[in-house]
Amino acid sequence: METITVSSRYRPRPDLLRGKTILVTGAGDGIGRAAAQCYAARGATVILLGRTGAKLEAVYDKIEAAGGPQPAIVELDLASATEDHFQRLADSLGDTFTHLDGLLHNAGILGERRPIESASYASWLEVMQVNVNAQFLLTRYLLPLLQAAPAASVVFTSSGVGRRGNAYWGAYAVSKFATEGLMQVLASELENTSKVRVNSLNPGATNTAMRRSAYPAENPNRNPAPQDIMLAYLFLMGDDSAGVTGKAFDCR
Numbered sequence: 001m002e003t004i005t006v007s008s009r010y011r012p013r014p015d016l017l018r019g020k021t022i023l024v025t026g027a028g029d030g031i032g033r034a035a036a037q038c039y040a041a042r043g044a045t046v047i048l049l050g051r052t053g054a055k056l057e058a059v060y061d062k063i064e065a066a067g068g069p070q071p072a073i074v075e076l077d078l079a080s081a082t083e084d085h086f087q088r089l090a091d092s093l094g095d096t097f098t099h100l101d102g103l104l105h106n107a108g109i110l111g112e113r114r115p116i117e118s119a120s121y122a123s124w125l126e127v128m129q130v131n132v133n134a135q136f137l138l139t140r141y142l143l144p145l146l147q148a149a150p151a152a153s154v155v156f157t158s159s160g161v162g163r164r165g166n167a168y169w170g171a172y173a174v175s176k177f178a179t180e181g182l183m184q185v186l187a188s189e190l191e192n193t194s195k196v197r198v199n200s201l202n203p204g205a206t207n208t209a210m211r212r213s214a215y216p217a218e219n220p221n222r223n224p225a226p227q228d229i230m231l232a233y234l235f236l237m238g239d240d241s242a243g244v245t246g247k248a249f250d251c252r
């Protein structure tokens with residue numbers, strides 16, 4: 001798969017996201033937390049979606065303390081949410097916001113690191129539910145709000161193993177291939193009829209709880225912190241990526 005890396009010389013404007021409303025999933029920890037804070041620091045009103053209220057509240061407080069626009073919190077467990085939850089979420093966001101300028105699909109789970117031969121079906125289903133089905137439903141029901149924006153960006157989070165499969169990555173790798181597929185299908189459908197652009201982004205090895213659990217023997221400090229990989233997250237969410245759609249990006 002051909003991928004694109006944003007130049008390290010890219011310098012996003014301080015007010016890149018001023019006036020924009022952006023929903024970030026998995027905003028309470030790891031890369032999602034860094035993205036939410038980074039988007040708010042560039043002027044965005046961020047809708048923080050995640051499953052752990054206390055973590056979302058901590059991010060909310062940090063954004064407010066830093067002087068960012070007042071965020072919103074959506075506590076939702078993507079593993080158990082039904083179609084009805086997504087429908088009602090879209091309705092309630094529509095009551096508050098006229099449109100949505102950005103949607104960062106970031107929440108994800110690792111599942112089991114073991115061969116397909118001995119994989120558990122329950123874990124397979126949970127990974128697919130969180131990493132694929134929930135993304136589909138959220139996108140499906142938020143599309144009208146995204147299409148109501150002057151221009152909007154949907155960013156799906158991929159992984160190296162979502163572009164080339166590798167032993168023992170099981171459902172996680174398959175879910176990321178599906179994510180790339182969803183990105184391509186949606187981008188193709190919207191390309192000529194809509195101002196919604198759709199791309200995928202592979203953060204690469206990043207020092208988060210997920211990476212530490214996938215590589216317990218690794219020195220976590222050899223990987224960048226989430227806040228150090230934000231250039232591509234900003235490029236894809238801001239107007240500098242206008243017209244870019246259907247592409248697979250790497251953070252580095």
Ligand SMILES: NC(=O)c1ccc[n+]([C@@H]2O[C@H](COP(=O)([O-])OP(=O)(O)OC[C@H]3O[C@@H](n4cnc5c(N)ncnc54)[C@H](OP(=O)(O)O)[C@@H]3O)[C@@H](O)[C@H]2O)c1
Nearest residue numbers: 026029030031051052077078079107108205206208210211
């Ligand atoms: N870190 C890496 O090296 C790396 C590399 C390639 C791709 N990625 C991808 O980058 C994205 C972010 O990963 P990360 O490293 O930041 O992982 P992380 O630190 O484990 O954070 C994952 C986030 O997703 C949320 N989440 C998990 N299950 C959820 C559910 N059922 N409902 C709602 N939210 C849920 C978590 O919420 P709680 O905190 O409340 O559990 C957390 O905020 C993922 O899509 C991952 O696959 C990461």
